Amino acid sequence: MExxxxxxxxxxxxxxxxxxxxxxxxxxxRQGEILGFLGPSGAxxxxxxxxxxxxxxxxxxEARLLGTDSANIDESIYENIGVVSDSSGIxxxxxxxxxxxxxxxxxxxxxxxxxxxxxxxxxxxxxxKPAGKLSKGQTQRLVLARAxxxxxxxxxxxxxxxxxxxxxxxxxxxxxxELKEQGMAIFLTTHNMExxxxxxxxxxxxxxxxxxxxxxxxxxxxxxxxxxKYHVLLAGGRELELAQNPENIVKITRWMEGDEIMRIHSxxxxxxxxxxxxxxKDLNV
Amino acid sequence: xxxxxxxMRPAQMSMGKAAGRGGSLHKLAAVTQIKWLCISRNTMIxxxxxxxxxxxxxxxILYGVRSxxxxxxxxxxxxLNIGISMNICAEGFIMVGTSIAExxxxxxxxxxxxxxxxxxxxxxxxxxxPFVMLMAVNYxxxxxxxxxxxxxxWIPFFLVSAVASLTSCVLGMIVGICAxxxxxxxxxxxxxxxxxxxxxxxxxxSEGLHxxxxxxxxGVMTGMTERLANGERYVMSxxxxxxxxxxxxxxxxxxxxxxKRNGYEKD
Ligand SMILES: Nc1ncnc2c1ncn2[C@@H]1O[C@H](COP(=O)(O)OP(=O)(O)OP(=O)(O)O)[C@@H](O)[C@H]1O
Ligand SMILES: [Mg+2]
Numbered sequence: 258m259e260x261x262x263x264x265x266x267x268x269x270x271x272x273x274x275x276x277x278x279x280x281x282x283x284x285x286x287r288q289g290e291i292l293g294f295l296g297p298s299g300a301x302x303x304x305x306x307x308x309x310x311x312x313x314x315x316x317x318x319e320a321r322l323l324g325t326d327s328a329n330i331d332e333s334i335y336e337n338i339g340v341v342s343d344s345s346g347i348x349x350x351x352x353x354x355x356x357x358x359x360x361x362x363x364x365x366x367x368x369x370x371x372x373x374x375x376x377x378x379x380x381x382x383x384x385x386k387p388a389g390k391l392s393k394g395q396t397q398r399l400v401l402a403r404a405x406x407x408x409x410x411x412x413x414x415x416x417x418x419x420x421x422x423x424x425x426x427x428x429x430x431x432x433x434x435e436l437k438e439q440g441m442a443i444f445l446t447t448h449n450m451e452x453x454x455x456x457x458x459x460x461x462x463x464x465x466x467x468x469x470x471x472x473x474x475x476x477x478x479x480x481x482x483x484x485x486k487y488h489v490l491l492a493g494g495r496e497l498e499l500a501q502n503p504e505n506i507v508k509i510t511r512w513m514e515g516d517e518i519m520r521i522h523s524x525x526x527x528x529x530x531x532x533x534x535x536x537x538k539d540l541n542v
Numbered sequence: 543x544x545x546x547x548x549x550m551r552p553a554q555m556s557m558g559k560a561a562g563r564g565g566s567l568h569k570l571a572a573v574t575q576i577k578w579l580c581i582s583r584n585t586m587i588x589x590x591x592x593x594x595x596x597x598x599x600x601x602x603i604l605y606g607v608r609s610x611x612x613x614x615x616x617x618x619x620x621x622l623n624i625g626i627s628m629n630i631c632a633e634g635f636i637m638v639g640t641s642i643a644e645x646x647x648x649x650x651x652x653x654x655x656x657x658x659x660x661x662x663x664x665x666x667x668x669x670x671x672p673f674v675m676l677m678a679v680n681y682x683x684x685x686x687x688x689x690x691x692x693x694x695x696w697i698p699f700f701l702v703s704a705v706a707s708l709t710s711c712v713l714g715m716i717v718g719i720c721a722x723x724x725x726x727x728x729x730x731x732x733x734x735x736x737x738x739x740x741x742x743x744x745x746x747x748s749e750g751l752h753x754x755x756x757x758x759x760x761g762v763m764t765g766m767t768e769r770l771a772n773g774e775r776y777v778m779s780x781x782x783x784x785x786x787x788x789x790x791x792x793x794x795x796x797x798x799x800x801x802k803r804n805g806y807e808k809d
Contacts, residue, residue: 310656351580
């Protein structure tokens with residue numbers, strides 16, 4: 258096994274009573290990598306995070322986190338991982354500062370680190386505010402600040418930007434990329450395909466508890482780029498979508514020579530269209 | 543897989559690991575601090591001890607004026623009885639129970655449990671402040687009730703008071719483990735309150751209740767103060783001892799059974 262693999266799942270399945278929520282999940286996460294778990298609601302993303310972090314037991318298969326089988330995980334693992342989920346709450350009556358300070362105490366993190374993290378998430382000016390008074394985006398940033406306070410080796414984010422405004426989302430994306438640069442491994446779930454394309458080194462498309470596609474966003478998109486197409490805007494305002502075939506190539510070449518092309522795009526599939534295709538719910542048919 | 547923990551890890555990433563080594567007292571301290579910050583900001587909870595102390599003090603003054611400064615023992619006993627039962631029950635269950643319920647409501651319990659706090663640390667961190675407050679109020683009530691302090695048997699008083707307060711805190715943990723939210727916690731507390739608070743309080747009025755009261759940990763406590771109020775010596779009986787430690791043991795057992803089943807929070 259490669260040295261810097263921090264997390265690996267092999268043949269993990271989870272059954273809730275009769276419902277098979279996860280089927281034979283295999284994947285690895287390396288240091289300094291962002292891995293995205295994409296899937297619609299109910300696909301099993303949260304369940305996967307819970308199994309890896311020892312909050313839920315898998316029905317079969319093996320999950321190893323930082324060298325420990327998740328079945329044998331005890332509380333000490335949380336000193337090396339950070340978890341942000343929709344059920345990560347904050348102490349509303351405490352100030353923003355106190356919210357971090359008490360966790361800093363748990364992890365023996367120095368005061369300066371608290372200041373640093375507050376700066377990073379842009380909450381420094383609100384540090385004496387009761388946390389209950391924060392806006393939704395600010396709250397989310399506080400939760401993220403807490404999750405990275407102890408510089409975990411692996412960070413788990415369950416839909417870190419869902420319901421946030423684009424500016425806050427971008428700020429969070431920037432922070433995640435910085436953390437990745439510092440060597441943190443990040444496992445995030447999202448149903449925002451754009452976010453995944455932008456952030457993730459590799460993504461797993463999850464559908465009904467099964468990984469239906471796995472690889473870098475680019476690889477996946479190009480793999481499905483079977484029918485190459487070009488979108489052309491001609492002088493005079495005519496817009497065309499042309500498939501790649503000898504006839505069209507000649508056409509485009511001629512337009513190019515005549516300097517008639519105002520704009521030309523290749524129409525490769527996005528993660529979104531790939532997802533729709535592999536899950537059999539292709540809306541473009 | 544051993545190699546995974548090895549040299550590949552950048553130096554700055556080892557902060558969490560270091561925290562694991564130096565014992566875990568700092569984690570207990572952190573939970574205690576959290577509980578203090580929560581409890582001290584909860585007016586509903588903080589007002590309780592003040593009401594108890596204020597009530598005992600006010601009664602003493604009001605009745606004291608009519609009887610030229612000295613209370614009849616029956617009244618002193620009654621006062622102590624009400625003050626201490628209210629303190630131990632209402633405050634104990636409610637302080638511990640609702641603070642856990644509040645953490646469930648706000649999903650901070652999950653945050654703590656995924657931050658390397660163990661169940662044991664959470665248990666002791668949750669009851670430490672309430673326990674100290676219960677004990678303090680017991681002593682304050684004793685001092686202001688006007689009882690003659692020469693006859694107070696300090697060691698048995700401490701022992702009874704400590705075991706009763708602890709039992710109350712454990713019952714509060716049981717309430718907290720069962721409750722889904724704060725409303726729910728109050729609802730679950732009522733039956734406990736009816737039994738452990740009302741029976742000793744009304745024990746003064748009915749012989750039957752008085753007998754039952756002797757089998758409750760709160761009743762042992764009020765039984766002791768009643769004797770003291772009457773100017774009698776208190777010697778701990780075998781029954782008192784059995785009731786106190788028996789009920790503490792049963793509460794701890796019930797707590798453990800519930801905890802083993804679902805942890806603090808059912809998933
Ligand atoms: N504790 C549970 N008991 C029974 N079924 C569950 C439980 N937790 C999850 N499930 C089921 O497992 C499936 C996957 O749920 P999961 O929460 O992992 O989805 P998700 O991908 O996180 O969805 P979302 O995007 O909505 O958060 C769902 O069908 C859900 O109903
Ligand atoms: Mg989810």
